[in-house]
Amino acid sequence: MFANRYTALVDACSLVSIWRRNLLLSLAEAEFFRLRWSQTILDETERALAKLHHQRGNADGDARARKAIAAMTKAFPEAMVDDFAQLLANPLGLPDPNDEHVIAAAVKTQAQAIVTENISDFPAELLGRLNLEARTADEFIADTIALEEGLAIPAIRNMRLRLKRPEMDASDLLRSFEAHGLFETVTVLTQHSGSI
Incomplete structure (x- = not known):
């Protein structure tokens, strides 16, 4: 790709x-x-x-x-x-x-x-x-996702589904990203929260 x-x-x-x-x-x-x-x-x-x-x-x-x-x-x-x-x-x-x-x-x-x-x-x-x-990392990740959102969102969804301790839904994941300073990444991902 x-x-x-x-x-x-x-x-x-x-x-x-x-x-x-x-x-x-x-x-x-x-x-x-x-x-x-x-x-x-x-x-x-x-x-x-x-x-x-x-x-x-x-x-x-x-x-x-x-x-x-x-x-x-x-x-x-x-x-x-x-x-x-x-x-x-x-x-x-x-x-x-x-x-x-x-x-x-x-x-x-x-x-x-x-x-x-x-x-x-x-x-x-x-x-x-x-x-x-x-x-x-925040700039790079946000720009990488924006490059091809249709392919990046499933990759991030797969990442979320691998989480076991604790398991997280999309809103939990985005809150964790934001709490760790990934603001640009969250801005890009928020519009796709239903698919993450």
């Missing part, structure tokens, strides 16, 4: 939120875009997930985080970007030097977008020179 022409590298900060992650993975599974990440991104995601679980009092937080990452890598084995270390030899001068690996992986895989919540860490002028853009 669309995956043949658009590649998005997803940063750890967009993978930590369960709702952002579920929506991104559901749309990637439906072949709206080619999903990419690196081992560094997955390691950061795993650490952040483990920390969240521990903060919530889950003693098995490390195991839960490992399980989530294992499920992601099993579902999307083609998403892994590697062999980009040579691109790190010439830093780009990002506001946060620890984000250099994100751009290096995006360049290596010829991504068109970096999906991240840290937009200010990826200056548009610098990314433009690399034919990249940075988008928040």
Whole structure:
């Protein structure tokens, strides 16, 4: 479908939120875009997930985080970007030097977008020179759904139906998205709530 022409590298900060992650993975599974990440991104995601679980009092937080990452890598084995270390030899001068690996992986895989919540860490002028853009998960998801709503809505409905603890109806799901800051996504989906 669309995956043949658009590649998005997803940063750890967009993978930590369960709702952002579920929506991104559901749309990637439906072949709206080619999903990419690196081992560094997955390691950061795993650490952040483990920390969240521990903060919530889950003693098995490390195991839960490992399980989530294992499920992601099993579902999307083609998403892994590697062999980009040579691109790190010439830093780009990002506001946060620890984000250099994100751009290096995006360049290596010829991504068109970096999906991240840290937009200010990826200056548009610098990314433009690399034919990249940075988008928040909310912007990216909303635009992806709007691209072909007739195909995206069933993918999101399937995602909702997979939820077991707790099960959710469409209005519950949209409220959860909104509570987690996915305002643009909710705006696009509200008109389709009867089909989700």
